[in-house]
Amino acid sequence: MSAVEVGPGRTRLSGSRxxxxxxxxxxxxxxxxxxxxxxxxxxxIVVVAAITLSTGDYHVPLSEVIPAAFGQGGGAAHFIVTTLxxxxxxxxxxxxxxLGVGGGMFQSLSRNPLGSPDIVGFDTGAATGAxxxxxxxxxxxxxxxxxxxxxxxxxxxxxxxxxxxxGVQGYRLILVGIGIAAMLSSxxxxxxxxxxxQDAQSAAVWLTGSLNGRGWDxxxxxxxxxxxxxxxxxxxxxxxxxxxxxxxxARALGLHxxxxxxxxxxxxxxxxxxxxxxxxxxxxxxxxxxQVARRLTKVPGPNVVPAALTGALLLSxxxxxxxxxxxxxxxxxxxxxxxxxxxxxxxxxxxxxxxxRG
Amino acid sequence: xxxxxxxxxELAYDQRTIVRGLDVAIPDGSFTVIVGANGCGKSTLxxxxxxxLAPKAGTVLLDGEQIRSLPSKEVARRLGLLPQGPIAPDGxxxxxxxxxxxxxHQGLLRQWSPADELAVADAMAATRVTALAEAYVDELSxxxxxxxxxxxxxxxxxxxxxxxxxxxxxxxxxxxxxLDLCADLHEExxxxxxxVLHDLNHACRYATHLIAMRDGRIxxxxxxxxxxxxxxxxxxxxxxxxxxxxxxxxxxxxxxAARKEQRAERDDRADPAVTRSxxxxxxxxx
Numbered sequence: 278m279s280a281v282e283v284g285p286g287r288t289r290l291s292g293s294r295x296x297x298x299x300x301x302x303x304x305x306x307x308x309x310x311x312x313x314x315x316x317x318x319x320x321x322i323v324v325v326a327a328i329t330l331s332t333g334d335y336h337v338p339l340s341e342v343i344p345a346a347f348g349q350g351g352g353a354a355h356f357i358v359t360t361l362x363x364x365x366x367x368x369x370x371x372x373x374x375x376l377g378v379g380g381g382m383f384q385s386l387s388r389n390p391l392g393s394p395d396i397v398g399f400d401t402g403a404a405t406g407a408x409x410x411x412x413x414x415x416x417x418x419x420x421x422x423x424x425x426x427x428x429x430x431x432x433x434x435x436x437x438x439x440x441x442x443x444g445v446q447g448y449r450l451i452l453v454g455i456g457i458a459a460m461l462s463s464x465x466x467x468x469x470x471x472x473x474x475q476d477a478q479s480a481a482v483w484l485t486g487s488l489n490g491r492g493w494d495x496x497x498x499x500x501x502x503x504x505x506x507x508x509x510x511x512x513x514x515x516x517x518x519x520x521x522x523x524x525x526x527a528r529a530l531g532l533h534x535x536x537x538x539x540x541x542x543x544x545x546x547x548x549x550x551x552x553x554x555x556x557x558x559x560x561x562x563x564x565x566x567x568q569v570a571r572r573l574t575k576v577p578g579p580n581v582v583p584a585a586l587t588g589a590l591l592l593s594x595x596x597x598x599x600x601x602x603x604x605x606x607x608x609x610x611x612x613x614x615x616x617x618x619x620x621x622x623x624x625x626x627x628x629x630x631x632x633x634r635g
Numbered sequence: 636x637x638x639x640x641x642x643x644x645e646l647a648y649d650q651r652t653i654v655r656g657l658d659v660a661i662p663d664g665s666f667t668v669i670v671g672a673n674g675c676g677k678s679t680l681x682x683x684x685x686x687x688l689a690p691k692a693g694t695v696l697l698d699g700e701q702i703r704s705l706p707s708k709e710v711a712r713r714l715g716l717l718p719q720g721p722i723a724p725d726g727x728x729x730x731x732x733x734x735x736x737x738x739x740h741q742g743l744l745r746q747w748s749p750a751d752e753l754a755v756a757d758a759m760a761a762t763r764v765t766a767l768a769e770a771y772v773d774e775l776s777x778x779x780x781x782x783x784x785x786x787x788x789x790x791x792x793x794x795x796x797x798x799x800x801x802x803x804x805x806x807x808x809x810x811x812x813x814l815d816l817c818a819d820l821h822e823e824x825x826x827x828x829x830x831v832l833h834d835l836n837h838a839c840r841y842a843t844h845l846i847a848m849r850d851g852r853i854x855x856x857x858x859x860x861x862x863x864x865x866x867x868x869x870x871x872x873x874x875x876x877x878x879x880x881x882x883x884x885x886x887x888x889x890x891x892a893a894r895k896e897q898r899a900e901r902d903d904r905a906d907p908a909v910t911r912s913x914x915x916x917x918x919x920x921x
Contacts, residue, residue, distance in 0.1 A: 295747045306747035388724070512743065518724075519738055525687055525718035530791065531711030531739040576731070577724035 311574040311583055318573075318586035322370065325593045329366045330358055332601065360492070368491040369596045369610070370589040371499045372552040373562055377588020378510045378581055379548035380563030381570070382541050385517045385579040387447035390625055393564040394429075394549040397454025400558035401461040402432025403550060404484055407557075408465055411480050412472045421483065422498075422554035429550035432457060437542060486559030486611030488596050495555050502551040509544045511581050517541055518578035559611045561618020562592050568625075637663055638827070639684060639714065639795055643693035646676070646683040646851075652691065653679040654851040661795070661844075666821040667829045668838040671848035672872050677831045678719060678799050680848065684829070685716035685797050711739035715793040719800045719831075721784055723772040729783050730768040733759055736790030758789035761824075762816060778809030785816065795827045796820070802832065810834070814841050835872070839863055839887045847871045863887040 297304035330342045337345055337354045345354040346363060380393040387397075394400055406428020410416040416424065436457050440450040465484070469477050516537040519527045524534045549563065566588035570580045573587070592610065595617070599608040637660040646654040653676040661667050661684070669677040682688045684695055686702045695702040702710060715736075723732060736758065737751040759765045762782040767775065772783060781801060788796055798817070802810040818841055820826045832838045838845060839859040846856045849871050855862045868876050868889055875892035882888075891897070 293747075297744075301745065301748050303744045304747050305744075388722075515743075515746070519735060521724040522735065523718065523722045525682070525716070526721050528687060528707070529685055529711065529716035529718065530736065531706075531708035533707060571726070575726065577727045 308574060308576050311576060311580070314570070314573045314583055315586055318583065318590055322586065322590050322593065325590065325597055326366055326370075329593065329597050329600075330362050333357075333362070334605075364492045364496050365488050365490075365596070366593060367496045368499065368555060369488050369593040371496065371503055372488070372556045372559070373566070373588040373590070373592025374507070374585035375499070375503055375548040375552035375588070376559065376562040376592065377566035377570070377584040377586075378507065378579075379545045379552065380565075380588070381567030381579040381581060381584035382510060382513070382517065382545035382548075383563075384567050385521060386538060386541055386545070387450050388521055389447045389451055390564075390568050392447060392451050392454075393567070394433075394545070395558065395560050395563045396458070397451055398436060398456075398458030398461060399429045399433050399454075399546060399549050400553055400560070400563075401458045401465065402435075403429035403553040404465055404558050405461050405468075406431070407483055407554075408468045408480055411483065412468050412476050415476070425554045425557075426550040429553055430546055432461065433542065433546040482609065483557045485609040486557035486614070487609035488556055488592075489607055489609065491556070499551055499555050502547070506544055506548050506551070507581075507585065509540075510548065510579075513537065513541050513544060514579045514581040521578060557609075557611065559592065559614055561614045561622065562588050562595075564625075565618055565621050566591050568621075637661055638698050639696070639829075641680075641684060641693065641695045644680075644683060644690055644695065645692040646679050646688050647691045648679075648688075652851070654683060656693070657851065657853060659684075659846065659853060659856075661827060661829055664821075664825060664827055665844040666818065666842055667827075667844040667846060668842035669829065669831045669846045669848060670833075670835055670838045670871070675848045675871075676851040677848050679851075681716070681797050681799050681829065681831050682718075685714060686710060687716065687718075708739040711791065711793070713793055714795045714797065715788045715791040716797040717784055717788045717799065717801060719803060723780075725773065727772050728768070729759070729764055729770050729772060729775075729786075730755070732772055732783060733764075733786045733790050736787040739791065754790045754792050758786040761789060761820070762786040777805055778812060781805060781809070781813055782816070785813070789820070794825075795829070797829045799831050800833060801830060802834070802837070810837065817841065835868065835889050836881075839889070840881060840884055859887055860885075863889070 293306055293308045295304050295306050327339055327342065330346075331337050331339050335353065335357050337358060341354060342358060345358040380395070383394055383397070384390055384392050386392065403425040407421045407425035409428075410421045410424030414420065436450065436454045439457075440446070440453045442449065469480055472480060516532055519530060519532045520534060520537055522530075528534050552559070567580060567584040569591070570583035570587040571577070574580055574583050592614070595613040596610040599610045599613040602608075640660040642658055644654060644657045644659070645652060657680065659680070669680060671677045679688065683690060686695065689703070697705065697710060697714060733755050734751070737747075737754060740751060740754075741747070756765070759768060762785050764779065764782050764786050767779060767783070772780060775783065785798075785801070788798070801813055801817070805813065814837055817828055817830065821828050821843075830841075842859050844856065845859045845862060847854045847862070847867060854871055855867055863878060865876050865878055868874055868878070875897055877890045877892065878887050879890060880886070880888065
C-alpha cells in the first residue's frame with residue numbers, strides 16, 4: 278500500500294492531496310497546508326516538551342532526558358523526569374488536545390467562534406458539580422472529577438434542551454448557554470461563601486484550573502477517554518463540515534443533520550468534561566485553539582487534528598510559562614491561559630460586534 | 636412514468652398546514668417552475684418534495700419508492716436541492732464549496748475519487764466559475780456566488796435538481812444569467828429541473844411545465860402557453876393584467892394593468908379592511 282496521488286496531477290482542488298491505494302478504495306483527502314501546519318505544531322510541541330522535561334529546579338541535560346525517562350542515568354533524574362515532569366506534561370498535552378477539539382466541535386456546531394464550551398456554560402456547570410463534591414461531601418480527587426463530569430454533562434443537556442426549537446440554532450445555543458453560565462456562576466459563588474476557609478481555598482484552586490501535581494493517575498483515564506473520543510471526533514469532523522452549510526443544504530446532500538448534531542454534542546461534551554475533570558475549568562483554550570488552528574490551516578470546519586495539536590501546544594506552553602516565569606511560585610496554568618485568552622476574547626467580541634452591525 | 640411525484644401530500648410547519656391534499660407529478664426531463672403569491676406554499680412544496688419536511692399525510696415517491704424509506708445518501712445521488720439563500724461557511728474557497736457537492740458519492744475510506752475530481756471540474760466549467768476556484772466565497776458578487784452554489788448542486792450529479800428561488804437578490808442581468816444557465820443544463824444535459832420563481836414572466840419564458848399554486852393547492856399546470864391567461868393570473872396573484880406574446884420568445888408576457896385600473900379593481904372587491912389600510916393617497920411614490 279504505497280501512498281500515491283490519485284487523479285490528475287494538475288488538480289483544480291489545489292492545496293489538497295489524496296492519499297490512498299492505487300485502486301481508490303482507500304482515498305483520504307487532506308489539505309497540504311493542514312499537513313504542514315500539523316507538522317509545525319508537532320515540532321513546537323516537541324520543543325516545549327524538551328524544555329519542560331529538561332529545565333527547572335533540577336536541570337536534566339537534554340541528552341539525558343530520554344535515557345532518564347527509560348530508567349537509565351541517575352536515580353534523581355529518573356524520578357524527576359518520569360514521576361514529576363512527564364505525567365504533568367502529558368496531562369497538559371492531553372487536556373489541551375481535548376479542549377481544542379471539544380471547542381472546535383462546538384464552534385462548528387454553532388457556526389460561531391463564541392460557541393465554545395467555556396463560554397456557553399459547560400465549564401461553569403462542571404465547576405458547580407465539582408464544588409458540590411468538594412464543599413458538601415468533601416470528596417476525594419476522583420470523586421471531584423466525577424462530580425465535574427456530571428455537572429458538565431448535566432449543564433450541556435439543559436442548554437441543549439432549552440436551545441431546541443426546530444433544530445438547534447447557533448445563536449440560540451450561545452445565548453442560552455451564556456445565561457445558564459451566569460446563573461451557575463452565582464451558584465458557585467454562593468457555594469464558596471458557605472464553605473470553610475480551607476474548603477474555599479481548595480475550591481478556588483480547582484476553579485482556576487491547574488496542572489500542579491498531576492501524576493500518572495490522571496494521565497491514564499484521560500488517555501483512555503481520548504483514545505475513544507478523538508477518533509470519533511475525526512470521524513464526525515467530515516460530517517460537521519457539511520453541517521456548516523446549513524441544515525437544508527447538508528440534508529439535501531444526504532447528511533443526517535440531527536443525528537450528526539447529537540453525536541457531536543455527545544463527543545464534544547465528553548471531551549470537555551474529561552478535560553475539566555482532570556485539570557479544572559481551564560479557560561480559553563477551547564475558545565482560542567480551534568480558531569488559531571483554523572487561521573493557520575485556512576480551512577473552514579472543525580479542523581479536528583490541527584485543533585487538537587494547537588490545544589496541546591497552547592496548554593503545555595502556558596503551563597511551562599506559568600511554572601518557569603514566576604519561579605519559584607507555581608502559578609496555576611488557568612491564570613496564564615486566562616491572560617492570553619482574555620485578550621483574544623476582547624478582540625473576538627469587538628470583531629463580531631462590528632460584523633453584526635454590518 | 637415520472638420519477639418524482641407526490642400523492643395526497645399534506646405539509647405543515649408545527650400546527651400550521653401549508654400544503655393540503657396535493658397531487659403532483661414532475662414530468663421527467665421538464666423545466667418545471669412553480670409560481671404563486673407569497674405564502675401560497677410553493678417553497679414548502681419544494682422542500683416537501685426534497686424530503687426536507689416530513690409530510691403530515693400523503694407521500695412523496697422517488698422512482699416509485701417512498702422517499703423517506705430510501706437511505707438519505709441514495710436520495711442525494713438522484714435528487715438535489717439548492718435551498719433559498721444558502722449559507723457558506725466563513726473562509727471557504729469556491730473549489731472547496733463545490734467539492735462538498737460530492738458528499739453523497741463519498742464514504743469514510745473513499746473520500747475523494749477521480750470521478751469526484753471530474754464532476755467538480757465539470758460543474759465549475761458549466762457554471763463558468765473555474766477561474767474563481769481559489770477565491771473565497773464571501774468575497775464574490777451575488778451573481779458569482781449563486782453560480783458557485785449552482786456548481787455545488789451540479790457536482791452532486793443528480794438527474795433531478797430542485798432550486799428554491801435561485802434568482803432572489805440578483806439584479807436583472809444576473810437573474811437572466813442564472814436562468815439561461817438553468818435552461819442550458821436542462822437542454823444540453825437533460826436534467827429535470829424544478830424551480831420556485833417569483834417572476835411570472837421569467838417563469839413563462841423558461842418553463843416547459845408551469846405549476847400555479849394558491850393556498851397550498853395547485854390551481855393550474857401545463858405549458859405556460861397553454862395555461863397562462865389573465866383570469867389565471869388574477870386568480871393566483873389577485874392582479875389585473877393583460878397577456879401579450881413575448882416579442883423575444885413568443886411565450887406569454889404578463890403586463891400588469893395600469894394603476895387606476897388596479898385601484899378600481901381593489902375597490903370592487905369590497906374588502907373594507909383592504910380599502911381602509913390603503914388610504915387613497917395620490918402620492919407618486921405609490
